[in-house]
Amino acid sequence: MDSNISEFDSQEQAPNEALPFLHASKLTHKTLFVSSKFIWPKGDLVEAYGKLSEPYVDLEGFLKGDKKATLEASKLVRKACLEHGFFQVTNHGVDQNLLATALHEMGPIFNLPFNVKTRASQSHPAKMWGFSTAHSNRFSSKLPWKETFSFGFDHCNSFNNEPSVVDFFSSTLGKEFKEIGVIYEKYCEAMRDLSLALTELLGISLGLERSHFRMFFEDGSSIMRLNSYPICEQGGVALGTGPHCDPTALTILHQDQVGGLEVFANNLWHSVPPSPNALVVNIGDLLMAQCNGEYKSCVHRAVVNKHKERRSLAFFLCPRKDKVVRPPEKLISDDESRKYPDFSWSELLEFTQKHYRADAATLQNFTKWVVSSRPWGL
């Protein structure tokens, strides 16, 4: 992993030469060549060894309040989180039509004309919302082979000064996108409800009050990201999203049936074939810090596809920005065993947006960065 704090600080904004290239490949559906900016180090390109045998957690009984089913589900979640931080959930209660519609409506969004996308692009590297093409305005190498559209979702109706999803769509994409904005607002509401329910399972699995994490997140403001991965005929050198842990707490990913998500476990990459009735869940850095490293933040990536465009929707659960991340006493044997400093979500988020490109070692490097800047240390 060659990204480091100074690289991000020192580089000037990358010229947008990637933009025409990506659009050229999309327009002609033929990849002319892969610009060197999209080529990843060989260490990041090691092929997957096989399929991941992650647990499929059936949530039906848990969501109905069945005590035995809840215990069973929490045991499966615990096993997955101790191993690699990744599992899938079935009977999750999210409306299948809403899931299908949210995936389908990504078409009109990503097929918008170039000038509309440019107007709705992330206006400044530190601004997270809107379109981004290969993050070419933020990075100058190892560009991800993807277009993204990101927006915020306030769990409690603009408590965190986030505009509503509907207002964001209308103001950013145009009034004709109001109805699509309603769909994504409903989608985010469903993801909020499911992710908060999952925090209860996580609390139970750690021997905490089931409300412990729910209370920490319920008045938060989460990140919603639509990912479009264009066809890349020259596979083997580019990556849709490079190896990383999500800096956030917990991610619920809904993917189409193309495939490309991979998880790093037992020192090997494993593919995660899409499962039509399941949603992917992975633990992020924030939750790993909240349990003092007991659960693993999932290392994952998205590989490119030579024949088909791939789409996914990622809901990243986040608390309020001023919330301080500190493990409960029950999970800390003594002060010496603290692996991470107390920090606010806004500190970690700002670190990933202004100083360090999130990768598979974000939390470790954030810890070094924080401890070096605080005279009292950890």
Ligand SMILES: C=C1C[C@]23C[C@H]1CC[C@H]2[C@]1(C)CCC[C@@](C)(C(=O)O)[C@H]1[C@@H]3C(=O)O
């Ligand atoms: C807090 C965040 C930063 C990223 C979006 C959310 C959660 C996932 C992060 C990300 C996807 C991890 C891989 C690198 C990244 C730069 C990307 O490829 O998009 C990350 C996101 C970001 O910084 O925009």
Ligand SMILES: O=C(O)CCC(=O)C(=O)O
């Ligand atoms: O699209 C995928 O399969 C993974 C995307 C991802 O990991 C992310 O956006 O953080």
Ligand SMILES: [Fe+2]
């Ligand atoms: Fe991710």
